Amino acid sequence: MSMKKEYRMSEERHQELKDELNYLKTVREKEVAELIKEARGFGDLSENSEYDEAKNEQGKLYSRIAELEEILLHTVIVSESEEHGNTVSIGSRVVVVDASSGAELPEYKVVGSQEADPMHRAISEESPFGRALMGAKEGDEVVVEAPMGEIRYRVVKIER
Numbered sequence: 001m002s003m004k005k006e007y008r009m010s011e012e013r014h015q016e017l018k019d020e021l022n023y024l025k026t027v028r029e030k031e032v033a034e035l036i037k038e039a040r041g042f043g044d045l046s047e048n049s050e051y052d053e054a055k056n057e058q059g060k061l062y063s064r065i066a067e068l069e070e071i072l073l074h075t076v077i078v079s080e081s082e083e084h085g086n087t088v089s090i091g092s093r094v095v096v097v098d099a100s101s102g103a104e105l106p107e108y109k110v111v112g113s114q115e116a117d118p119m120h121r122a123i124s125e126e127s128p129f130g131r132a133l134m135g136a137k138e139g140d141e142v143v144v145e146a147p148m149g150e151i152r153y154r155v156v157k158i159e160r
Contacts, residue, residue: 005074006074006075006076007071007074007075007076007112007113007114008075008076008078008090008112008113008114008125009075009076009077009078009111009112009114009115010077010078010090010091010111010112010115011077011079013112013114013115014072014075014077017068017071017072017075017114018072020068021065021068021069021072024061024064024065024068025065028061029061032054032057032058032061033058035050035053035054035057036051036054036055036058038050038054039051039053039054071114078090078091078112079091086137086138086158087135087136087137087158088110088133088134088135088136088137088155088158089110089134089135090110090111090112090125091109091110091111091160092109092110092133092158092159092160093107093108093109093158093159093160094107094108094109094110094133094155094157094158094159095107095108095155095156095157096108096133096142096153096154096155096156097153097154097156098151098152098153099141099152099153099154100152104156105153106121107121107157108121108122108123108129108133109121109122109123110123110124110125110130110133110134111123111124111125112124112125113125113126128144128145128146129144132144132145132153133155136155136158137155137158138155138156138157138158139154139155139156140154140155141153141154141155142154142155
């Protein structure tokens with residue numbers, strides 16, 4: 001028996017996905033249908049690049065709608081205000097130092113996989129770094145499995 005994937009995210013991200021799904025099903029679907037209708041008017045469908053493009057757009061649209069429906073069906077809302085004592089959990093802001101060099105890294109926020117944005121230091125709980133941090137306390141040393149080997153960090157600060 002295979003378990004369905006859970007998508008852990010904040011209430012805010014959940015609402016963003018619901019809004020996107022609503023937009024795609026109401027506004028965007030009508031726009032794409034209109035493109036197909038227009039392209040059909042250009043004649044022979046076998047040599048009609050506008051029609052092919054509109055059908056491709058429709059395929060992408062339906063694929064995204066299906067993806068969003070799957071995510072929303074299996075969403076687990078994680079309250080960022082839940083008190084998890086002083087351990088790292090989703091919603092935590094964490095500062096670590098490289099255990100070998102002592103260099104302090106910028107603050108990271110641990111988020112669900114649907115909210116991950118490494119360029120803005122929002123790391124997924126499912127990433128190697130996020131997985132290593134989950135459950136850690138201030139002062140704990142965590143080990144991250146990286147392609148070049150293990151990297152050790154010490155957790156220096158956890159905030160909500």
